[in-house]
Amino acid sequence: xxxxxxxxAEYSKSMVYLTPIIALVLTVLTSIVLFExxxxxxxxxxxxxxIAPLDTQYEFSELFVKATxxxxxxxxxxxxxxxxxxxxxxxxxxxxGAIVGSSLFIYFPETDSVFLLPAMxxxxxxxxxxxxxxxxxxxxxxxxxxxxxxxxxxxVALLLLSLLIxxxxxxxxxxxxxESQTFSESADMPILISGTRMHFGTLLALFAVFGAWIxxxxxxxxxxxxxxxxxxxxxxYAGFSQKKIIWFTLLFAGALSGIAGLSEVSGPIDQxxxxxSPGYGFTAIIVAFLxxxxxxxxFFAGLLMALTYLGGETAQxxxxxxxxxxxxxxxxxxxxxxxxxxxxxxxxRLNIARxxxx
Amino acid sequence: xxxxxxxxxxxxxVITAATPLVFAGIGELVTEKSGVLNLGVEGMMLVGAVSGFxxxxxxxxxxxxxxxxxxxxxxxxxxxxxxxLSLMANQVATGLALTLFGVGLSALxxxxxxxxxxxxxxxxxxxxxSDLPFIGPILFAQDALVYLSxxxxxxxxxxxYKTKAGLVLRAVGDSHDAAHSIGYPVxxxxxxxxxxxxxxxxxxxxxxxxxxxxxxxxxMTAGRGWIALALIVFATWKPGLVLVGAYMFGGITIxxxxxxxxxxxxxxxxxxxxxxxxxxxxxVLISKDESRIRKHAPACIGKIFHPAA
Numbered sequence: 001x002x003x004x005x006x007x008x009a010e011y012s013k014s015m016v017y018l019t020p021i022i023a024l025v026l027t028v029l030t031s032i033v034l035f036e037x038x039x040x041x042x043x044x045x046x047x048x049x050x051i052a053p054l055d056t057q058y059e060f061s062e063l064f065v066k067a068t069x070x071x072x073x074x075x076x077x078x079x080x081x082x083x084x085x086x087x088x089x090x091x092x093x094x095x096x097g098a099i100v101g102s103s104l105f106i107y108f109p110e111t112d113s114v115f116l117l118p119a120m121x122x123x124x125x126x127x128x129x130x131x132x133x134x135x136x137x138x139x140x141x142x143x144x145x146x147x148x149x150x151x152x153x154x155x156v157a158l159l160l161l162s163l164l165i166x167x168x169x170x171x172x173x174x175x176x177x178x179e180s181q182t183f184s185e186s187a188d189m190p191i192l193i194s195g196t197r198m199h200f201g202t203l204l205a206l207f208a209v210f211g212a213w214i215x216x217x218x219x220x221x222x223x224x225x226x227x228x229x230x231x232x233x234x235x236x237y238a239g240f241s242q243k244k245i246i247w248f249t250l251l252f253a254g255a256l257s258g259i260a261g262l263s264e265v266s267g268p269i270d271q272x273x274x275x276x277s278p279g280y281g282f283t284a285i286i287v288a289f290l291x292x293x294x295x296x297x298x299f300f301a302g303l304l305m306a307l308t309y310l311g312g313e314t315a316q317x318x319x320x321x322x323x324x325x326x327x328x329x330x331x332x333x334x335x336x337x338x339x340x341x342x343x344x345x346x347x348x349r350l351n352i353a354r355x356x357x358x
Numbered sequence: 359x360x361x362x363x364x365x366x367x368x369x370x371x372v373i374t375a376a377t378p379l380v381f382a383g384i385g386e387l388v389t390e391k392s393g394v395l396n397l398g399v400e401g402m403m404l405v406g407a408v409s410g411f412x413x414x415x416x417x418x419x420x421x422x423x424x425x426x427x428x429x430x431x432x433x434x435x436x437x438x439x440x441x442x443l444s445l446m447a448n449q450v451a452t453g454l455a456l457t458l459f460g461v462g463l464s465a466l467x468x469x470x471x472x473x474x475x476x477x478x479x480x481x482x483x484x485x486x487x488s489d490l491p492f493i494g495p496i497l498f499a500q501d502a503l504v505y506l507s508x509x510x511x512x513x514x515x516x517x518x519y520k521t522k523a524g525l526v527l528r529a530v531g532d533s534h535d536a537a538h539s540i541g542y543p544v545x546x547x548x549x550x551x552x553x554x555x556x557x558x559x560x561x562x563x564x565x566x567x568x569x570x571x572x573x574x575x576x577x578m579t580a581g582r583g584w585i586a587l588a589l590i591v592f593a594t595w596k597p598g599l600v601l602v603g604a605y606m607f608g609g610i611t612i613x614x615x616x617x618x619x620x621x622x623x624x625x626x627x628x629x630x631x632x633x634x635x636x637x638x639x640x641x642v643l644i645s646k647d648e649s650r651i652r653k654h655a656p657a658c659i660g661k662i663f664h665p666a667a
Contacts, residue, residue, distance in 0.1 A: 005446075007664065086450055138638070144645040147397065147450070148588045152634040155581050163627035285454055322469045324576075327462025334455040335437070338447040346446065346664075 004349045005342070015344045020290055020301070022343075023336035030332055040319055048318050049311030049329075059310065061196035065268055066306035069094065069277065071205040071299060072260035073284030075212045076253030078293040082216070083229040085249045087135065089150030090257040091281025092157035093128040097258020098265045098276050099161055100127025105187040106169055106180055106272070116186045121204075121262055128258020129251045131157060136250035140243040146250070154281070165274050180272035189267040201263030205302075208256055213295040221248060257281060278309070279327075286334045305330060368612060369496050373504055374570050376608025378403070378562040378579075380507040382586035383593070383600040384514050385558020389435075390590060391518060392551035393531035393658035396438055397453025399559050400583025401460020406431040406560025408468040411567040411574040414476050424503065424564055431560020432553045434460060439552045443545050446662045461577060468574045479503065479569040503565050508601070510558065515597040527551060531656035534663040544663050559583065581634065588637045592644050594654040603640075610636050 032042040053059050073090040080087045101124025104116065134153060138144035162178075171181040189199035216222040228235040228245045235242065264276055287305050291297030312326030382399050389396050396402075410427030414420055438456050441447040479501040482488075487498035518524040527547055530537045534544045566582070567574050585607055593599030614629035622629070645651060 005664075088454060134638075138642050138645075142642045142646045143648050143651070144638070144641045145588075145591065148584060148591075148641055149638050151584050152581070152588075152638050155634045156631050159627040159631050163625050166627075167625065282458060286458065289451060322466055324462055324465035324469055328459065328466050329462070331455060331459025331462050334451075335441065335459060338452050338455060339441050339445050341447060342445040 005346045006349050007346055011345050012343065012347075016292060019340040019343060020292065020297075020337060022340045023290075023333060024304075026336040026340070027329065027332045030336075031329060034325075034328065035321075038321065038325075040321060045315060045319060045321065048315040048321075050307060052314045052318070053307060053310035058196055061193060061198040062310055063303055063306050064202045065197045065199070066309045067302040068199075068201045068205045068267075069260035069264055069280040070284050070287050070305055071302035072201075072208055072263070073253075073257045073281050074287035074291065074298045074302060075205075075208045075295055076256035077284055078288040078291065078295070078298055079212060079216070079225060080249035080253050081229075081288055082293055083225045083245050083249050084232075085139075085246050086147045087132065087150045087250055087253050088147055088285060089132070089135065089152075089154050089281070090253060090260075090284050091277060091279065092150070092154035093131045093254040093257035094261035094264075094277055094281045095154075095157040095161050096131035096261070097124035097128035097254075098261030098272065099157075099164065100124060100130070101258065101262030102180070102183075102187075102265050102272050105183055105266075109181065109184060112184070112186050114186065117189070117266065120187060120266060121259060124258045124262025125255040126258065128256070128261065129254040131258070132250040132254025133247075136247045139250075140246050146246075150250075161272075161276070162274055165272055169272055171271075178274050182271045183266050187266055188270065189263055197268050199263065199267040201259070201267050204259055204263060206299075208259075209295045209299050216295070225249065257284075283330055286330050289334055290337055305333075366492060366495055368616065371612045371615070372605065372608045373496075373500065374565075374608075375611045376604045377504050377507050378565045378570065378582055379586050379589060379604035379607055380511065380601055381503075381562030381565060382559045382583060383589040383604055384507075384510050384597060385555040385562070386586055387555075387590050387593070387595060387597060387600055388514060388518070388527070388558075389551050389555030390659055391531045391595065391656055392527050392548045393534055393656050393661065393663075394442065394548050394552055395449045395453065395660040396435065396442075396456070396552060396555055397450060397587065398434065398438055398456025398460065398583075399555075399586050400579055400581070401457035401464075402431045402434045402556050402559035403563030403566070403579045403583045403586075404460045404464035404577070405434050405467075406563030407567040407578060408464040408471075408563075408574055409560070410564030411476070412467065412471060414568055415471060415474060420479055420568060423568060424561055427560040427564030428557040429560070431556040431558070431563070433556070435553045435556020435559075436549070438556070439549045442662070443548050443552070446664055449660050449662075457583070465576045468576065471574050472576065473573065476568070476572050478572040479565075501569055503561065503569065506561075511597050511601045518597065528656070531658055534658050534661070538663070538665055544665075548663075559586075562586070585633065585637050588641050591651070592640050594644070594650065595656065596654070607633060607636065 035042040035045040073094060077087060077090055101120045104120050104123055131153060135146040135149040138149050139146045165178045169180045171179055189201055192198045224240045225245055228240055228242055261276060265272055283305055287298055287301045291301035308326050308329050312323050315321040316323050382403055386399055406427035409430035410423040413426040414423035438452055441452045442449045481499050481501050484498040488494050526542055530544050530547050538544045563579060566578055589600055589603040592603045611633050614632045618626045618629050
């Protein structure tokens with residue numbers, strides 16, 4: 001081989017920051033080819049994807065509306081990924097958070113109390129955490145792979161939502177549509193900037209970013225998570241409990257995803273519908289990696305992925321591009337990122353010496 | 359006999375529900391035996407499903423459709439190989455990426471074809487035998503892919519345990535450093551194993567869009583790729599048990615469909631949960647015995663190989 005991959009003595013810090021940017025550039029270059037093959041002018045398409053959605057203040061605020069659930073879920077997932085706990089069921093935890101959180105309003109719709117929304121948020125967090133507790137229990141007690149159990153529970157949660165919304169939760173005055181009644185004012189997320197849909201959930205997401213940052217950088221549990229993830233044996237010798245970390249990271253991710261779900265139903269959606277999320281829980285996996293599993297990185301990655309959702313919608317309306325382009329785009333970003341990550345720990349060398357001797 | 363008329367149709371539908379799982383499971387088994395964990399089965403199945411469907415719709419040639427599906431799955435798997443084998447990316451993360459990418463890509467490829475009907479893959483008609491009562495329709499009147507799925511299980515079983523190449527593949531999966539030092543091309547062998555897995559997943563996906571429900575719908579695999587991954591744990595990495603497991607899950611899927619059709623007084627959503635819940639329960643029961651898993655799982659699974667020299 002002409003190129004040789006050599007392990008670096010120490011990982012490259014600059015590459016940690018550079019690879020997401022390289023990955024994005026490669027994604028944009030590849031999507032130019034993709035747009036060309038779909039018969040769309042690539043410049044026009046890229047404009048619709050990345051610039052047009054930010055034209056007005058309203059659209060700019062929409063960026064935060066879409067980024068909120070992504071950031072919440074991704075912060076939770078990233079903490080688990082740091083510890084090699086592969087929870088990929090954020091979508092299910094989000095759904096359960098929405099169900100459990102909104103159950104308060106559904107069963108007590110007349111409640112007119114300032115405590116209703118806070119209680120719903122707490123219930124949402126508990127619902128998501130309870131759903132994540134199932135893989136945690138099976139993993140710690142029975143050694144069952146959390147990747148598969150958490151993913152299976154996504155389907156179960158979505159079916160449960162469908163069951164409720166086609167049955168007991170259907171709005172009696174809703175012409176038989178599978179929708180709950182719309183939330184009352186005291187169950188709604190307060191709007192941050194009037195005239196937009198930007199809501200209190202965005203503040204919760206920011207709070208999660210800072211909270212997770214402090215937790216990972218300054219607390220014992222954060223340290224334990226990092227040690228267990230990078231050197232499980234060392235963690236064992238230090239007396240850190242792997243089981244405790246599995247429980248903690250799953251419950252943490254479940255709670256944040258649950259809050260994300262609740263803030264969707266009592267924020268932009270304003271009622272319980274059969275489809276709460278266009279796959280935020282899965283896209284959050286990409287957000288977590290693109291943000292280098294770091295809270296601040298995740299914040300920016302969340303905004304970027306939110307932009308691809310908005311861009312996908314704009315491109316669909318203005319250019320007739322299929323919505324699925326967004327998914328391809330998001331998948332490509334992660335692909336290129338993982339490919340570029342080789343540069344963090346390895347370097348490429350031209351294999352000249354061997355050529356000379358042969 | 360008339361009281362048992364339902365048995366034959368039920369068995370027939372169980373076979374169609376199980377076949378995609380057999381393909382995806384047996385392919386991923388070979389991949390994992392070589393020491394690679396590819397979580398992208400769901401994505402490869404979807405891309406296989408849509409490629410097979412489009413080929414069948416355009417050419418009308420089902421043989422070509424199956425080949426296209428296998429090819430598409432193998433290409434997806436090749437991408438996975440480039441990342442994890444050549445560029446040494448984390449296998450779990452890359453597998454997830456492959457699934458996310460496959461979901462998007464298949465939706466994009468198939469968006470003009472949603473809802474277009476095609477005729478289901480032909481059932482073979484083996485002269486004389488297909489008309490036998492009871493066993494005729496079950497054993498001698500399946501489509502070619504069903505027979506192929508059984509053949510693949512037998513071939514993989516034979517290959518892994520009765521051939522030298524199979525032994526080498528297992529050695530690579532159990533100790534890549536040892537295999538490398540004896541001089542086996544670890545990376546090349548893993549590429550082949552991964553691409554075989556992709557091709558099988560592709561065919562498994564195509565079975566859904568060509569035979570099970572002859573049409574294309576976004577995300578039509580509905581988690582079967584993940585169930586196939588769970589099957590391998592259930593089967594403790596043994597080909598024969600993958601077959602048994604696939605038919606068990608096929609049985610559960612069909613049971614719930616029939617229960618829904620029979621108007622059982624249980625909400626359809628609860629019944630639809632059954633395959634997923636069963637997967638979780640089976641995983642828990644099998645994984646409980648940690649030493650058994652450790653004994654059968656390829657020792658190098660998920661580990662990155664980078665030759666020191």
